[in-house]
Amino acid sequence: MSAGIRHDDLRRRNRAMVISAVRRAGQPSRTEIAATTGLSHSTISAISSDLIGEGILSESKANEAISLKRGRPQVGLALNPEAAAVLTVVLSLNFLSVAVIDYAGQVIAEEQRRLDTLTMPRDELIGECTAIVRRRLEDPDLDVQSIARIALAIQGITDSHARAMLWSPITPLTNIAFADILEGEFGIPATMENDCNMMAVALRWRDPDRYRDDFIAILLSHGIGMGLVLKGELFTGTHSSGGEFGHMIHRPGGALCRCGRRGCVEAYAGNYAIWRNAKQMGEDAEPVADVSDADMRALAARAREADGPEREAYRKAGEALGFGLGSLFALIDPAPVAMVGVSAGAFDLIEPALREAIAQTAGGQHSGSISFDTEPNELPLIREGCAMQALSFVDQEIFAPGTQIRAGSKKSVA
Amino acid sequence: MSAGIRHDDLRRRNRAMVISAVRRAGQPSRTEIAATTGLSHSTISAISSDLIGEGILSESKANEAISLKRGRPQVGLALNPEAAAVLTVVLSLNFLSVAVIDYAGQVIAEEQRRLDTLTMPRDELIGECTAIVRRRLEDPDLDVQSIARIALAIQGITDSHARAMLWSPITPLTNIAFADILEGEFGIPATMENDCNMMAVALRWRDPDRYRDDFIAILLSHGIGMGLVLKGELFTGTHSSGGEFGHMIHRPGGALCRCGRRGCVEAYAGNYAIWRNAKQMGEDAEPVADVSDADMRALAARAREADGPEREAYRKAGEALGFGLGSLFALIDPAPVAMVGVSAGAFDLIEPALREAIAQTAGGQHSGSISFDTEPNELPLIREGCAMQALSFVDQEIFAPGTQIRAGSKKSVA
DNA sequence: CTCTATTTTTTCGAGCCTCGAAAAAATACT
DNA sequence: AGTATTTTTTCGAGGCTCGAAAAAATAGAG
Numbered sequence: 001m002s003a004g005i006r007h008d009d010l011r012r013r014n015r016a017m018v019i020s021a022v023r024r025a026g027q028p029s030r031t032e033i034a035a036t037t038g039l040s041h042s043t044i045s046a047i048s049s050d051l052i053g054e055g056i057l058s059e060s061k062a063n064e065a066i067s068l069k070r071g072r073p074q075v076g077l078a079l080n081p082e083a084a085a086v087l088t089v090v091l092s093l094n095f096l097s098v099a100v101i102d103y104a105g106q107v108i109a110e111e112q113r114r115l116d117t118l119t120m121p122r123d124e125l126i127g128e129c130t131a132i133v134r135r136r137l138e139d140p141d142l143d144v145q146s147i148a149r150i151a152l153a154i155q156g157i158t159d160s161h162a163r164a165m166l167w168s169p170i171t172p173l174t175n176i177a178f179a180d181i182l183e184g185e186f187g188i189p190a191t192m193e194n195d196c197n198m199m200a201v202a203l204r205w206r207d208p209d210r211y212r213d214d215f216i217a218i219l220l221s222h223g224i225g226m227g228l229v230l231k232g233e234l235f236t237g238t239h240s241s242g243g244e245f246g247h248m249i250h251r252p253g254g255a256l257c258r259c260g261r262r263g264c265v266e267a268y269a270g271n272y273a274i275w276r277n278a279k280q281m282g283e284d285a286e287p288v289a290d291v292s293d294a295d296m297r298a299l300a301a302r303a304r305e306a307d308g309p310e311r312e313a314y315r316k317a318g319e320a321l322g323f324g325l326g327s328l329f330a331l332i333d334p335a336p337v338a339m340v341g342v343s344a345g346a347f348d349l350i351e352p353a354l355r356e357a358i359a360q361t362a363g364g365q366h367s368g369s370i371s372f373d374t375e376p377n378e379l380p381l382i383r384e385g386c387a388m389q390a391l392s393f394v395d396q397e398i399f400a401p402g403t404q405i406r407a408g409s410k411k412s413v414a
Numbered sequence: 415m416s417a418g419i420r421h422d423d424l425r426r427r428n429r430a431m432v433i434s435a436v437r438r439a440g441q442p443s444r445t446e447i448a449a450t451t452g453l454s455h456s457t458i459s460a461i462s463s464d465l466i467g468e469g470i471l472s473e474s475k476a477n478e479a480i481s482l483k484r485g486r487p488q489v490g491l492a493l494n495p496e497a498a499a500v501l502t503v504v505l506s507l508n509f510l511s512v513a514v515i516d517y518a519g520q521v522i523a524e525e526q527r528r529l530d531t532l533t534m535p536r537d538e539l540i541g542e543c544t545a546i547v548r549r550r551l552e553d554p555d556l557d558v559q560s561i562a563r564i565a566l567a568i569q570g571i572t573d574s575h576a577r578a579m580l581w582s583p584i585t586p587l588t589n590i591a592f593a594d595i596l597e598g599e600f601g602i603p604a605t606m607e608n609d610c611n612m613m614a615v616a617l618r619w620r621d622p623d624r625y626r627d628d629f630i631a632i633l634l635s636h637g638i639g640m641g642l643v644l645k646g647e648l649f650t651g652t653h654s655s656g657g658e659f660g661h662m663i664h665r666p667g668g669a670l671c672r673c674g675r676r677g678c679v680e681a682y683a684g685n686y687a688i689w690r691n692a693k694q695m696g697e698d699a700e701p702v703a704d705v706s707d708a709d710m711r712a713l714a715a716r717a718r719e720a721d722g723p724e725r726e727a728y729r730k731a732g733e734a735l736g737f738g739l740g741s742l743f744a745l746i747d748p749a750p751v752a753m754v755g756v757s758a759g760a761f762d763l764i765e766p767a768l769r770e771a772i773a774q775t776a777g778g779q780h781s782g783s784i785s786f787d788t789e790p791n792e793l794p795l796i797r798e799g800c801a802m803q804a805l806s807f808v809d810q811e812i813f814a815p816g817t818q819i820r821a822g823s824k825k826s827v828a
Numbered sequence: 829c830t831c832t833a834t835t836t837t838t839t840c841g842a843g844c845c846t847c848g849a850a851a852a853a854a855t856a857c858t
Numbered sequence: 859a860g861t862a863t864t865t866t867t868t869c870g871a872g873g874c875t876c877g878a879a880a881a882a883a884t885a886g887a888g
Contacts, residue, residue: 070834237747333651485864
């Protein structure tokens with residue numbers, strides 16, 4: 001249970017503070033770091049000199065803009081791009097992509113591939129993933145030793161220990177321990193992340209002012225997913241990645257959902273549901289396997305043109321999302337929302353009904369003050385979140401003396 | 415933002431560990447504390463000798479049962495009951511109760527009072543609260559100086575800073591900053607807590623095995639409330655006490671809820687809703703102000719006797735709770751549930767429909783493994799939770815050197 | 829071009845804190 | 859009475875952070 005703080009934990013934690021301050025701030029001077037961490041200048045000086053000696057940080061002749069000031073100019077501290085690297089794998093419907101990212105967060109290599117995830121047998125799916133990773137690792141330009149971590153993101157439910165995919169809409173297969181598989185194959189620590197959680201992580205890095213301590217990222221795609229940050233931390237369920245917003249019950253016994261149950265939010269707001277309603281196929285119609293983004297955009301265009309079943313379909317989606325968000329807000333209070341995915345591009349069609357629905361719920365009091373951002377393209381967000389998640393892990397490993405540091409660096413000698 | 419750890423924080427935190435280890439374990443020996451905290455024997459020895467010197471802990475000639483062992487017998491450490499005391503105030507529908515609790519957690523005085531909260535004007539309600547507290551503080555048997563904290567719990571929504579009641583079903587009044595009022599009046603730090611959150615706190619102290627890191631306490635009373643513990647911490651909303659499970663939407667546009675909206679879980683499962691359905695008054699009927707516990711018990715008895723509208727009313731309540739829990743489980747995954755309040759005594763009537771509903775939701779996969787506890791009497795739980803919450807605050811104040819310690823104790827001199 | 833003011837960074841000794849090992853204390857068993 | 863065993867305290871060593879002072883590096887003034 002509650003662990004006491006050992007004396008040597010102190011340095012560990014404060015190293016952590018310094019590294020994360022540098023990652024957040026870009027090129028802060030030692031003085032700035034001292035200010036944000038609350039530690040003394042002497043401490044920051046000692047720690048950063050250690051980190052530079054270990055090749056984790058490097059001095060960069062800093063902000064020329066501010067060098068107009070008097071005194072001794074600040075020396076910016078930056079992450080040394082060569083200190084380590086991470087590899088991200090994003091597995092989504094019929095699509096697999098990997099990227100290699102250096103310690104400073106820059107993409108240094110990538111590869112993408114189409115594949116038929118829905119019909120692929122287990123071995124083949126796993127094989128494709130390991131193969132694409134292996135190809136990247138065998139790249140002669142890459143120092144394999146520097147790859148410190150792999151983060152794999154997938155649509156669907158992952159376990160709360162970030163080891164396995166439990167269930168995913170992109171494949172009928174279940175319980176694939178991707179993290180263990182990749183670790184076993186390549187001997188590099190790996191984690192298995194939920195795509196929407198990675199979206200949330202990315203949003204926070206992109207716009208820390210708007211997405212700080214509490215916010216919601218909702219994926220409006222074939223299915224409905226959610227990434228939730230509460231009190232500054234990624235929210236996960238007790239056993240799984242949790243936050244299955246799409247499968248909150250909107251109408252008990254209602255429309256047939258892809259998950260086999262009835263009345264889920266997704267059964268009204270997922271692409272297949274909007275499609276089904278627009279085509280007036282009835283709520284019991286079996287969900288179609290996939291609707292292309294182009295088809296969805298065409299559907300939205302038609303809905304904008306005339307008040308027909310297409311517009312009504314988007315209205316129903318908005319209503320379901322609104323009541324769902326209302327129930328969510330009853331639990332966590334309102335927070336900024338980012339709508340991501342192809343249907344976020346049709347948010348103009350969704351928003352009126354959504355706001356009307358929210359107004360009828362507990363969140364309704366603040367209905368006006370709730371603001372929505374839209375971002376139609378989810379893949380870059382997911383990849384970015386994966387990268388930052390993996391890099392944060394590496395940061396932690398680096399200041400944990402117990403762990404072998406894989407970067408080609410030697411300890412400074414006092 | 416992220417604060418570094420100063421050198422003097424170390425002692426503070428480790429003192430915290432020791433105190434909370436003692437509060438949890440009852441009368442642990444120094445060796446046991448060392449084991450649970452992971453700190454060395456020397457450190458525990460130093461800290462506990464400080465704490466004893468300051469009058470916070472005391473040695474108690476420990477477990478005679480274990481003194482059969484060889485070696486030097488363990489000396490149990492106990493909280494010194496006189497180190498401080500706290501005062502709890504529980505304000506519920508037409509009922510106000512206070513208790514004074516010593517540092518070891520024993521009730522040393524209490525007082526209860528009926529009052530008409532629904533019609534009472536603002537000044538009077540506040541006046542009643544301050545008056546009952548003043549009476550306790552003026553008790554000649556009590557050392558006023560020792561009262562280190564006041565915790566006030568109320569049914570309804572409180573703000574996330576534990577300062578004010580925002581809204582409550584027990585009064586039409588809103589936005590009463592009880593914590594500030596009591597602090598101003600008596601000069602004793604006070605907090606304003608949500609009743610269901612305090613239930614959850616109490617459950618954890620009562621049965622730490624069952625209610626550890628993740629669990630749900632649901633109040634089935636006139637209204638429906640929830641206290642939620644996730645990852646070992648009390649879950650609150652971003653702005654308010656949050657966790658308004660009762661106002662998640664069960665059926666959009668459905669039955670009229672006491673909150674003025676439609677289709678909330680509470681509009682089917684609150685006492686007034688069960689009453690309304692049992693009396694076949696229609697879902698639009700204005701909720702009655704109060705139903706006595708005796709009436710509810712009579713209703714449950716009739717429902718058990720024959721399959722009439724009463725039984726159907728409980729079935730609907732179960733359905734609403736089941737779908738609500740199902741949606742909640744979609745977000746947080748299933749967790750142990752405690753049903754508290756008068757209708758928890760009728761859980762046999764509620765459970766079948768509840769389980770059936772859950773089975774139709776995302777939580778359904780684990781439907782069988784979800785276990786429910788029942789506790790018909792909420793008041794003792796709330797009071798107990800309040801006491802532990804207040805005592806935990808005092809624990810924190812005691813190891814924070816910045817704070818003036820109000821207990822009559824002097825620092826040990828080295 | 830030199831000197832001064834200013835700001836950043838490093839150095840150094842002081843003061844704490846935790847730890848491990850050893851000693852001391854307190855009991856049961858023989 | 860002596861020995862084994864377990865708990866608790868003592869003590870010196872090693873680390874860490876801090877504040878103050880020194881050193882470093884620049885802009886502006888004369």
